[in-house]
Amino acid sequence: QVQLVESGGGLVQPGGSLRLSCAASGIIFSLFNMVWYRQAPGKQRELVARINSGGNIYYADSAKGRFTISRDNAENTVYLQMNSLKPEDTAVYYCNAARIAPMRDYWGQGTQVTVSS
Secondary structure: OOEEEEEOOEEEOOOOOEEEEEEEEOOOHHHOEEEEEEEOOOOOOEEEEEEOOOOOEEEOOOOOOOEEEEEEOOOOEEEEEEOOOOHHHOEEEEEEEEEOOOOEEEEOOOEEEEEOO
């Protein structure tokens, strides 16, 4: 059974930092592209950052310079270090594991991040 379990969310003041983790089980983690998405109230889910199986990284413009995605294949975990947080970063953050051949797509349950003074 595949599980993606996010942790590390919470309430933080503007300018603060959080580190999200997503622990995967039931998959060959190293073969999967790992992606962080977020969804704010009333908005569509959006991609925040992606690290593929080869280690290549992509950031949404909103994350560039502030967020860092990384993965530890030995620990089957992907991380999202978020610095200089803004109120507009408030959202539920989801972890996604995906691969193309064969096609697989798995989601975590999400972790709430609230940036507020």
